[in-house]
Amino acid sequence: MSHDTPPASLIIPTYNRADLLRRNLAQLAGQSLDTDRFEVIVADDGSSDDTEAAVGEFRDRLRLKYHRQEDRGNRVGTARNAGARLATAPLLIFLDTGTFVGRDFVDAHLRAHREVPGRWAIVGYTYGYDPEGVDAGLMRQLDESTPDELVERAGATLRDVRHAHLAAHEFDLSRLLVPYQNFFTLNCSVAAADFAAVGGFDEDFVGWGFEDLELAYRLLRDGVGLRMSRTAWAIESPHPRDPARFDELLRNMDRFFAKHPSPPLEVGWVLLMRYRDDYWTWEDELRQVLEQTAAAQGRDVTGEIAGVLAGLPTGGSLAVLGAGDQVPPGLPAAVLYDLDVNAVARLAAAEPGRHDVRHGIGLRTTLEDGAVDDVIVTSRLDGLWKRWGADLLAEARRIGKRVHVTATAAR
Template sequence: MAGDLLAAVVIPTYNRAELLRGTLDALAAQRPPDGGGFEVVVADDGSTDDTPAVVGEFTDRLRVRYGFQPDRGFRAAAARNLGARLTSAPVLVFLDAGVRPGPGFVRAHLAAQAGGTRAVAGYTYGYQPDMDTDQLDGLADDSRALAPAELVRRHGCSDELRDVRHSAFERFGFDLTTAVVPWQWFWSVNCSVLAADFWAAGGFDEDYRTWGGEDLDLGYRLHRGGTAFTVSQEAWALDTPHKRSLGDDLASNAANMGMLVDKHPEPVTELLWAFFARPGDRFVIHHDWNVEDEYRQVLEVADRTRGADVAAELAPLRCLPDDSRVVVLGCGADPPGGLAAGVRLFDFDSCFTGPASPGGRVAHGLGVRLPLADGSVDRVVITSRLSGLWERWGPHILTEARRVGARVDTVLAGNRP
């Protein structure tokens, strides 16, 4: 491949030699990008199968690098970071082993990046992580027998083959610049980002040591850093049907959503967690899952109630002893001064939280998921500022309040603090 190195396709893998072969074969058939080339970096998470030999089969067809890290359990995030460190390419394309890209895949990712977007979710046919091979009817055989382009031509419009995110993408016209939570659809199965933005955000968080969540965590940090998001239908790839540990994977994803909200506590991550991990350690998967409308409602209520004064509701808290352990949900813009050090203040309106809040002590939170241990406070006070969200989220907030507090007082229930 002549010319400058424009992109690197980073593929984490673990004991998936045959699936990896299909991915590399499809990459070897790529139409070269204009003005330069691309390389492939296989990041091996400790495989004991024929993975190195499979990579070796492609050294004369691809510009390929191989990196290895010892098997210390599931470390896909660390493997992706390893692969990213092994390349100097300005654009990083992440692709899972077993996902076979279309012939214009790399060119399409680069075109999307050249258009001013710095985080691209590639359309991935057949990627439905809550569906097993047995649920694909007759498509499983075709998926293995046909070239990706032919399979997409024949079945690309079928429900079984379309990307599980399709309805969400379609809602935004396959352009996420108007979404308030675009990062929820940024999945590492097929995505790209500028290397400079990737490292500025800190790369993948290697604390994620089981399936799911590390890509959303990266997407969240990219978004917070100002990165724009879009979808590329042209940068499409096709997932190869394979056996999944569905129960384990979904339970792992639910637990990792808890890690994500603990690392980045604020209403939008609380809402994301609520779609996967319900009180009582139950988890729910939604085919059209997204927190877009839920978070928009929170933002609308915050805007509508910005002038609501709950100081009178909280005034009795000024009489509490210094060792009181109290949480206030919906403290508003002007909580009373002189509160005991053990009183923790939360509000769902970001205008009232953070370093600029009174005393710098108001945390950004809704109360669906609090960064507190079970039974760690004596009392949770829920103010009337939550009334606009109570019909939708009241049961969740009450359940969480009862998890962390021995007593729950809420004006909404007619019980003043």
């Protein structure tokens, strides 16, 4: 095989799924794109089956590299990073073991990056993908048909779990406030330089979930856009998932928010951690939060804050949820939250260094339990009260010993 640098490196993390891996490698060996044009890196998260032997069976058909790390639990982000370090191509394509591909898969990812100038990470459509359900008949169909045949015959019925959510926005991720919600590493691609620039996957994420969304969050912050490609498709083979993995998902959502506290992640955190099954309402709920608070952006709540302060003992610590762009003169040093980023900037500039000013709603904060003596929840949060009042109060009670609600909608 050629020793020239290939245009694409495929990275497949795996753990004790040798038979599925063999099918992956066979499909990659049959790509329409010459196999000299891409390399395949199997990143083994400590398998105890014959995974390494499975890789060896394809060394004469693919440009293959194999890396095995010690089995210390699910460390898929660490495995993917190890694979990326071995990659030589300018484009990294991530594919899960058991995510089957058609003949044009690699070429479709390459074309998706050429089609639109700029820095992009591509989210590939994945037929049959649904973490919450197992289609018992899908594996039989995969056994009886090639991926291309199955998609041609039954693709309309094998929808990606993201389909309805994305169809509502014409599959245009740039229209979304939370585009990273749709970035799943079972089928995606990103320029190697962009991946390296943000430091790859955060290896603090262990177990199932959110290491991919967190990567996409940092890519977006670094100026890399997200695009959906329906031609760079794959088919997810069905397999049961351990219900205990949901606890891993919750822990990783907690990590995600702790690393990137922001209003969108506050909404996502509450939906998943408190309501448990509202993941796909995240986008719409965030839009409603922004709409419901828009009317209060010019509201001055200095009088409300001053009124509460007049009845408090001196020397206590304070947090204000919905502080606005100004506070009463002489307000003791406090932690001040507001959703309006412009109000936050004006408030921080008014008395530089005096207050801890943060951009946030107040649904979830990074303050410790009982961090302050008193929490004031102002009328700037009135618009949220019907939907989120209980959550605002729960957070205020978690971080403060005493809670004072001046929001008129709460009365």
